[in-house]
Amino acid sequence: MEQDSLSAAAVVILTTADPAEKARLSRTIAARWRSGELRAIGNTVPPTRPQRPDHPLLMAPRDVPKRKINQGSKGRIALLHALAHIELNAIDLAWDIIARFTGDDLPKAFYDGWVQVGDEEAKHFDLLAGRLSELGASYGDLPAHDGLWRAAEETAHDLLARLAIVPMVLEARGLDVTPSMIAKLDAVGDRDSAAILQIIFDEEIGHVACGKQWFDFICARQERSPQETWRDLVRRHFHGAVKPPFNEPARSAAGLPADFYSAL
8 A cells, every 4th residue: 555645654554564564654654654755644545454473372351361570580471461452552552543534624833743653652562562672572473462442342333432432441551550660670670671661651651641632622522521421432442441540640630630530
């Protein structure tokens, strides 16, 4: 497919199965967009599901083996592998929102924001894949769960629902749990892995903020209450619970004050 528009380039990323190539394309296309080499947004229909490599084996979340983080490498490899899988899906989620919602009369700044998210998710995947390699492993070595794309399928019809669930629930949850993972890695002396997770944590605040910014924008355009609309969309489209503990400082930094989500 010709990459003559941003949406067409996004579809190329979504239809690329090889993880390293998907990450490389994400970073390359982001650079082309920022430089102005790629200017048109276009209107290309994305696939229902992104292409995936033959490995890892995908299974139900409850069936994925769990390992403890300790000084042995197996538990740390399992954690980094799980996070790499999340980041690979996050690359596709960022580019899917670009390709899927080109008909929603959105300003260029909307696409600027999600291009940056896609670029940073690719950076995160590369950092985690590199660290796995240093530990003698690689992405695809372990099974992973197939629940991450469910949110994309559930909200493919509605940009407001997509923003409500993906950045404002799923990525916000990452802000809650990542600091404890960093602490555990530090405790067993794996400061290299901890440093990578700190980079991811810091940049994910911006990803949640991007979702909240454009959620508020669309609510204002439709004259809807952001808080009430978000709660309604979460109840309808999120198959889980929004539950504590919450990282209130990180959420607030992303524009999510405690009274926005605590009622759920």
